[in-house]
Amino acid sequence: MWLVLCDPADRAAVWAYEGLRARGLAPLELLSPQTLLGSTRTAHRVDRLGARFTLTLPDGRVLDSRDVDGVLNRVAAPPFGYLPFTTHADAEYAARELSALLLSLLTCLAPVSINPPYGYGLCGAWRSPAEWTALAIRAGLPVPPARVSSDPDAEPPAAPAGRGDVLVLGEHVIGAPAAEDEEPYVRLARLAELDLLGVDLLGVDLHRETGTGDRQPAVFAGASPLPDLRPGGDPFLDRLFKHLTALSPGAP
Incomplete structure (x- = not known):
């Protein structure tokens, strides 16, 4: 079976789930982290054979991690909400325990997951804008000039309007500007x-500087392990279907 794991409010993930169903991926389940943590029975084993789990879902079905062939992991954060404890210390302790459990469950699925959990992110590492910019430079993407001020009251520079997301899935790129090298x-x-990575680009208009109307290549404006998938349209869904069906160890 295949899973799409996401928060119920993640419309991009629901869109992907519906697109995968339309392409015949089955059995396919849409599950939330709330459902995983709200199971009526959880058996979690770690031994010389590896880590695995079985969950009894609220509707009575049993989910065995060994039966999962592929996962689109969109879990951004533990779904704590309000924990009904009388003291903050008790609520904080419960939150940490639930977070550890969710991380462990996702790690069991990591070998067949798109964006498995990382040291500081449940669906891949979350990085600061400066960290992403440093990686973009190493990758060979053009980046805008950085402005740094020692004045704590200085207003940060306004960012130009975003040009749109480029989606990277495995070795494939969807949405890169025409005539640009996709390898970076x-x-x-x-x-x-x-x-799976979403990259936001900015197009800089040089008309006011040169009078020619020419545009320089799009520059890097940010990246995320949890991008909006919908701009990728059908080409992205087709690639996602192929990627998920190839994740299982038994896949050809």
Whole structure:
């Protein structure tokens, strides 16, 4: 079976789930982290054979991690909400225990997951803008000039309007500007240790500087392990279907 793991409010993940169903991926389940943590029975084993789990879902079905062939992991954060404890210390302790459990469950699925959990991120590493910019430079993407001020009251420079996302899935790039080399996007995903990466670009208009109306190549504006998938349209869904069906160890 295949899984799409996401928060119920993640519309991009629901869109991907519906697109995968339409392409015949089955059996396919849409599950939330709330459902995983709200199971009526959880058996988690770690031994010389590896880590695995079985969960009894709220509707009575049993989910065995060994039966999972592929996962689109969109779990951004533990779904704590309000924990009904009388003291903050008790709530904090429960939150840490639930977070550890969710991380462990996702790690069991890591070998067949798109964006498995990382040391500081449940669906891949979350990085600061400066860290992403440093990786983009190493990958060979053009980046805008950085402005740094020692004045704590200085206003940060306003960012130009975003041009749109480029999606990287494995070795494939969807949405890169025409005539641009796609390899830097793939290198950025590798450097970030992500199977799926969204890259935001900015197009800079040089007309006011040159009077020619020419545009310089799009520059890097940010990246995320949890991008909006919908701009990729059908080409992205087709590639996602192929990627997921190839994740299982028994796949050809």
